Amino acid sequence: MAALTREETEALIQEVLEVYPEKAKKDRTKHLAVNDHEANAKKCITSNRKSLPGVMTIRGCAYAGSKGVVWGPIKDMIHISHGPVGCGQYSRAGRRNYYVGVTGINAFGEMNFTSDFQERDIVFGGDKKLAKLIDEIEELFPLNKGISVQSECPIGLIGDDIEAVSKKATAKFGKTVVPVRCEGFRGVSQSLGHHIANDAIRDWVIGNRDAKEFASTPYDVAIIGDYNIGGDAWSSRILLEEMGLRVVAQWSGDGTLAEMENTPKVKLNLLHCYRSMNYISRHMEEKYGIPWVEYNFFGPTKVEESLRKIATYFDDTIKEGAERVIAKYKAMMDAVIAKYRPRLEGKKVMLYVGGLRPRHVIGAYEDLGMEVVGTGYEFAHNDDYERTVKEMGNATLLYDDVTGFEFEEFVKKVKPDLVGSGIKEKFIFQKMGIPFRQMHSWDYSGPYHGYDGFAIFARDMDMTLNNPCWKTQTPPWKKNDDAAPLAAAA
């Protein structure tokens, strides 16, 4: 089926909105749009607003943004989920931020540290418990390089002074102890949590080594906003190193406190996830004069573009290095595309993810001859949509903070060949008979970044789309009689 025209897409949005009560309809209209290259993103779509009560959406909270995304992957720090036990326990190790280290000895990424608040702590305050917890951590896990206190909702509600406890602990142990005010009720989604976490890094970490010597080279860079999901940052890092750059820090997948402290010494910040880490990049630009550049390592076309863009910030050796890397992987990429493109050509994809992926993976799908016909963000802001409008084809669907109902209806009508979203959507669409990939966790596969990642990405898409199971979804008793002997013969 050919892609929908502008009028058809508009009609589809109207049709889907029809079921809402008047007020909800008015609100949701602003979050759904037909992509228009000419239009101003600010006018065409509203984002970063509170979700409507009564609809199912897929957002997280500020705590999820800070502990789960920004701070959590820093492997040599211990991140205390300060408050009741559930927030930390049910988000533990869920994002597959890979790291090198011995868990429980010098790395703590997969562990859950919590102050396990009880009624008593709510009534009398939890500061004493927090101080005791930090003492215990120091005794049990002496190789930790620092501690962050990730506030859960009650901390803000009862007004605990975690800053004072942190300062005391810093003086006592001589280690970085960071209080993070990322109570879940702040903001409308995890996005504010990213911002709060960035601000905490700015206030408590960034300047720590300003006075210290650092043996720098002209080619120092930092990878910012790569969480190493399934090893993403590693497959990005090798490309940068191959072209002659020195990667000083990885934020924050497989990252360390020392790396973050050394980041102000780099020459260029490479920003992958703009949404979650632009704040700190802007800060470093203002305070240290470090330029930052957004890049995209999904699919060979975008990798090539990004490597050249990064190289423009350096001298000829790096520019040559970029060309060398591109040439080196050219044959491998051609082989991947030659193998999978015929199997995937012309397939349509609908995406609904968060962060950077709704726009970044478009290039990778296009390299495989696939078309992204709808995309949307859980928690984007206006600047994300401005960047997305350019990437998406004209007259495609854009949906911000889509509700479960809307997403299902869109998929029913647009009939994509593949849906890319999260675990909560996965089984709904699979039961509807539509191939599905989790694009948050790469469906426990990955990495998807870089050249090596693209080979895995292409294989995974093929494996899902061309899986024979989609043809066997109709039970035998519902098949018509003509088809039955054929099936038996085959």
Added chain:
Amino acid sequence: MANIMIRRSDNGSLSFYLPKKDLEDDIVSLEFDTPERWGGELVLKDGSRWYFDPLETQPRLPITVKAKRVGGEDD
């Protein structure tokens, strides 16, 4: 009054960023853009106008300044 950040964007033009609203836009014109006087009223690509007190020298960009919206509702 709101804190805004002005930086030089990749295409060489000045870029306006309002963190509170995540509003990022190109600056089309700036009232004073000389070595002795820099600032004043600025117009964004989307047409909205902002004002900040002019500085006496050309600052090193990016720079955070307090600006207020001219015309339209006050933020």
